[in-house]
Amino acid sequence: MKKIVKVKDIIFDKNLFVNYLSGTVLDLLLCSYRGLPKGVNYMVIGDPGVGKTTIILDLMANIHRIQPNVRMLFVSAEMNEIDLAIYVQRYPKFGELDIMFVEAEFDSDAHALDDFEEALRMGWDIVAIDSFYELQGIVKEEENITLKKSESLLLSIIKKQNKAKNERGVHTSFLTIQQVTKSGAFIGSNRLKHMTTAMMELRLDNPKNIYSDRYVTFSKHRRGDVGVKLYYSLSQTGDVYFDEERFYNDQKLRKLQNEVSTQLHEYADKFNKLFNNISDDK
Template sequence: MKQVVRMCDVSFDAKLFETFQCGTPLDDLLSSHVGLPRGVNYMIIGDPGVGKTTIILDLMANVQMSYPEARMLFISAEMNEIDFSVYIERYPKFAQLPILFIESDFDEAVRNWELVRSVVEEGWDVVAIDSFYELQGIIREEEGIRMKDAESWLLKLIKQQNKAQNSRHVNTTFLTIQQVTKSGNFVGSNRLKHSITAMMELKLDNPKNIYSDRYITFSKHRRGDVGVKLYYSLSSMGDVFFDEARFQKDQHIKHVQSKVSGQIRDFADQFDKLFNQEEL
């Protein structure tokens, strides 16, 4: 039975508050402490073709190169080995990432839910799922349960790993790609929405033009800022290109706007005080 606690009485391992830095401007968006936190859940959404999978694989590959001791796991419920080989041609560094391919083949000897759970419980620092909805559907069909129950199974597993209930006792971070409807709305229950730490959105400047500029922003973020845009391009080979100059310029403009807004508020407060004194 759960007990009421005071946070001043709760202690954590200091390592829990360290971050994984991928060495790109994306670090500044991932958290206010710069980098990807441990034991959190980030949901990634965006229209088809905007680059959700590529951005996440690039992030994980960069973290793996910077932290050789960190264990990365990519769970693919949408691509098989042949599909993935296309990514390797463009981004050779992805070849070093451990991948668990999940396919709905309805083989009674292979239960995908048991496979996912046993592999995840080995203990990984970062686990990416592509996509949550597809994996949820595979579990629902193979286990003969409702989508709601399949979601509960996955969320329970994720929360257990967040709290280091695995063989390595590490607080696992999950990067979960999720599908959206044709109107761009999030696919999933309110429970799923509330369970995530941050919602990363990949968008087009012009939603009707797939060739328009692309950017990353957070619409929900318990560990960082919302509304900040980081533009990127997938046209180069080997690495995702992040427009750092544009990002720094936008940050400077926002800082100036915030400073001016503060000065205007201070001036308004001083005027109100002076006006009220004159009335007295």
């Protein structure tokens, strides 16, 4: 039987609740107390061409600039060295990140699953995976197992890293890009969804127009708010542009709407009490 405990009796290192900061307004979306938390699993999905890889690499590079001692690894199962070199030309800061390229090698004794587990055993503060579905497929083919079994093996490795079972004893945070269906729905099992701390969605205002405004939002968030939009642009070279002014204006508008809604509820309650008192008098 599993040991039964009270959360108040569990002792945590206070440093576990000190977040990683990127120095951009995106920090306000990542967590209610700002920044990327430790030991979490953030799934990143979105419409084709919205810049999922760019947003994640930009986040990691910004964290590296502010906190150079944070160890980060980008696991690329979709793009090769040449593909990433193009990214570095537009965003030179990406060149400072550690990258592990994963590809199926059926004529080699080396297996992606073993390489992935061995690399993570070293202990990384933040690991990004692009994409989980592609890595899952490579493991499936190399190990000659089902997709479900492949997913289970990868999630087991990720869970161990969340709980700091690595050489450095750090609670690894994962930023995992996942593919979606043509309708934009998340691809993955219920277990994968349940292990997800937050679901970051990158969307277009008009999904049929690749040139329409793009925004980041969360549809699931155990560390922050859902439904809040942060608009961004990839048109600049060097950094992703986040529209701070629009974000703060929207924030003020939401606050005002909440205040009005609260007042309306209070007036409704007062009216109901008054109406009930009049009815009682009759």
